Amino acid sequence: MAAAVGARLRVLAHVDRMGPQYAAYWGLMAQGSLPRVGDSQLLVEVSPSNAVFPLTDAAMKRTAVHSAGTLVERDFGLMELHAATPDTVLEAADAVLAALDMRWADRMAPTVVSTQLLPNIAPDHSQLFNKIRRGAWTLPGDTLFVLEVSPAAWVYLVANEVEKGVDIELVRAAGTGLYGRLIVAGTESAAQMAESIALGVIDSVQVSAVVAGAPAGGQ
Numbered sequence: 001m002a003a004a005v006g007a008r009l010r011v012l013a014h015v016d017r018m019g020p021q022y023a024a025y026w027g028l029m030a031q032g033s034l035p036r037v038g039d040s041q042l043l044v045e046v047s048p049s050n051a052v053f054p055l056t057d058a059a060m061k062r063t064a065v066h067s068a069g070t071l072v073e074r075d076f077g078l079m080e081l082h083a084a085t086p087d088t089v090l091e092a093a094d095a096v097l098a099a100l101d102m103r104w105a106d107r108m109a110p111t112v113v114s115t116q117l118l119p120n121i122a123p124d125h126s127q128l129f130n131k132i133r134r135g136a137w138t139l140p141g142d143t144l145f146v147l148e149v150s151p152a153a154w155v156y157l158v159a160n161e162v163e164k165g166v167d168i169e170l171v172r173a174a175g176t177g178l179y180g181r182l183i184v185a186g187t188e189s190a191a192q193m194a195e196s197i198a199l200g201v202i203d204s205v206q207v208s209a210v211v212a213g214a215p216a217g218g219q
């Protein structure tokens with residue numbers, strides 16, 4: 001595991017239970033094993049990007065997790081792991097941390113880069129968002145909540161928690177690169193609630209990231 005020691009742990013996020021939209025979204029993106037509704041998930045973002053390979057190897061040799069895929073780009077690598085039970089996924093997290101010689105507290109906390117609420121979007125604006133959607137359609141008159149967060153992969157935890165907390169459509173969750181971006185659409189009150197939930201999740205992780213030991217489910 002020497003190849004993983006010395007890597008920078010940007011994101012270590014535990015999604016306790018994948019919601020229907022969120023699981024379907026990962027199913028669309030998957031290059032490997034398809035996750036299912038209710039699965040538990042681990043997201044790991046590291047630099048340098050190639051560190052995802054020994055980390056995936058360590059996790060899969062220790063416990064029976066599956067992966068929707070790994071993404072290696074210029075600066076950062078992203079690894080997705082999932083299993084039917086949280087205990088299995090948290091055991092995989094322990095394997096990742098052991099390979100890095102790190103603790104949960106060594107991950108980077110998420111920070112908000114920007115937020116926007118776009119009420120009553122025009123028909124042409126709706127079509128522009130539909131060009132970049134990976135999930136639900138946006139419709140004229142929808143209110144959109146748009147979030148940018150760093151490090152990028154934290155956006156996936158936020159997306160799942162937003163879906164659990166409010167009746168809203170998941171349009172896009174892009175968790176690679178420098179910033180992660182979440183776009184959800186619905187009524188104005190639902191979009192406002194989505195913003196409140198998203199900021200609450202980020203605040204919660206900022207607090208828990210400085211505490212040693214595995215966090216409670218959903219972080």
